[in-house]
Amino acid sequence: MKMKLNNTFPTLLAIFVMVSCSQEKEVDEGKIVFRNDLAYEVNSTKPFTGCELIRYTDGSGKDCYKNGNLSRVETYHRNGQLRSLNTIKTQDNGQVLRTLEKCFYPNGQSCWGDGGFVNRRGEKISQEEFKDWFYGR
Secondary structure, eight states: OOOOHHHHHHHHHHHHHHHHHHOOOEEETTOEEEETTEEEETTOSSBOOEEEEEEETTEEEEEEEETTEEEEEEEEOTTSOEEEEEEEEEOTTSOEEEEEEEEBOTTSOBSBSSSSEEOTTSOEEOHHHHHHHHTTO
């Protein structure tokens, strides 16, 4: 049974292009500079689109930009699980329209159950108790 390569090749090419284009550019910490409130990769004249990788003492993170404007901030626990995700929607001039914030425990469970704060066991806790845990107090 012969496989028709002429029908398979365009499909494989389309899949390859979609996968390769979906990767965000990532640069190491310190490779971003700011000019007129826009992020640029060092030695670049084009506003940066991609993510700057950040290292913290208790984990890591990414500051992500689109056309030089901050669009997303991710932080991770030491075990690699997502700790927080802040999505920022801006106008073309960089003015923030809204932000969406989510947080997660090291086991991946959401910190916010039905809009309130919950501990790792799913029990409701106060905002102060949550802040104590989140900021390591």
